[in-house]
Amino acid sequence: MSQSLNFHVTRSDRPRSAEERARILEKPGFGVHFTDHMVAVRWDKDGGWHDAEVRPYGPIALDPAAAVLHYGQEIFEGIKAYRHADGSVWTFRPDANGRRLQRSAARLALPQLPVEVFVESLKQMIAVDKDWVSDAEEASLYFRPFMIGDEAFLGVRGAHQASYYVIASPAGPYFAKGVAPVAIWLSTDFARAAKGGTGAAKCGGNYAASLLPQQQAQAQGCSQVLFLDPVEGRYLEELGGMNVFLVYGKRNTLVTPALSGSILEGITRESILQLARDRGMTVEERQVTIDEWKQGVASGDITEVFACGTAAVITPIGQLKGEGFSVGDLEAPAGEVTLSLRRELTDIQYGRLPDRHGWMLRLDA
Ligand code: PLP
């Protein structure tokens, strides 16, 4: 099968005015506004990928019997475009997201989108919606590529028809308070993923399962929920939408839960591990119990904790709360390892530091 597709472009005849766009970009929030265009690519079992297009942003027509509406056959990605000081527009490790989309597709019995088409789909979006990439500090354009099984058939099997889409949303900080430390809630009633389940895939169903515990977290004044392993309920896995790191300051060590098969293989996580190794820190990917966290914070061995992901970048965790306990101090300032890793990562993404690992790809050339 050919690894490239020609995109047919239909420009919106009602794009937002420059004034309206500027008003949105001034205070974009996260995931509330969308650009003027979207990408759509069709797939079917006999013909493979075809009918690639860029078209005006708008509703998708689905047959009421479409697989995604009944059996949740959906996967997605999250990846950002960053504007550099010279006006050029770049993205971060798109091949890694493209490969993860393929792994998610394999798990959800969806077709493999060639990584070249994934990368091209982002370039196509920038070709029409580049003006939506803000030059404000820490602003970005968040792409949401996703794929659905949309064959109209109620038998339970992988759909023989699917569609891939990309939409884009101008993004400020994911958390309302920006880089300020957040509180997180330990869920002991619910697991996010099961052994042999879909935890390592980026599929909508995982997030559906996290919404009730996320509501409980919010009811406790916390911004995210922390899940433990689904078998013993002792080991840290991840947050509803982010990976988690512990900093042992005195040992110059960074610890994160090992990929267990039920954790999402975060691209930010992997990049932070690399940056930490580069600066001579010891990195440990291993099992971490919840007691290690509680005791380490109490003893002062764990000096910082942070969450990371494309949307969250690196966000300090000030406090961990759960049924009958609380550790950490939400009022304490963010730790210096957290802030310096965040600065280094964002300096690479915004072109302020050399890209020594070849992570950046220009989208507008
Ligand atoms: N874990 C979950 C459940 C996520 O939704 C995300 C966000 O994408 C991550 C981790 C972090 O992944 P990445 O760094 O690739 O964005």
Ligand code: COI
């Ligand atoms: C991301 O960071 O890209 C995510 O997908 C996390 C969340 C917003 C769902």
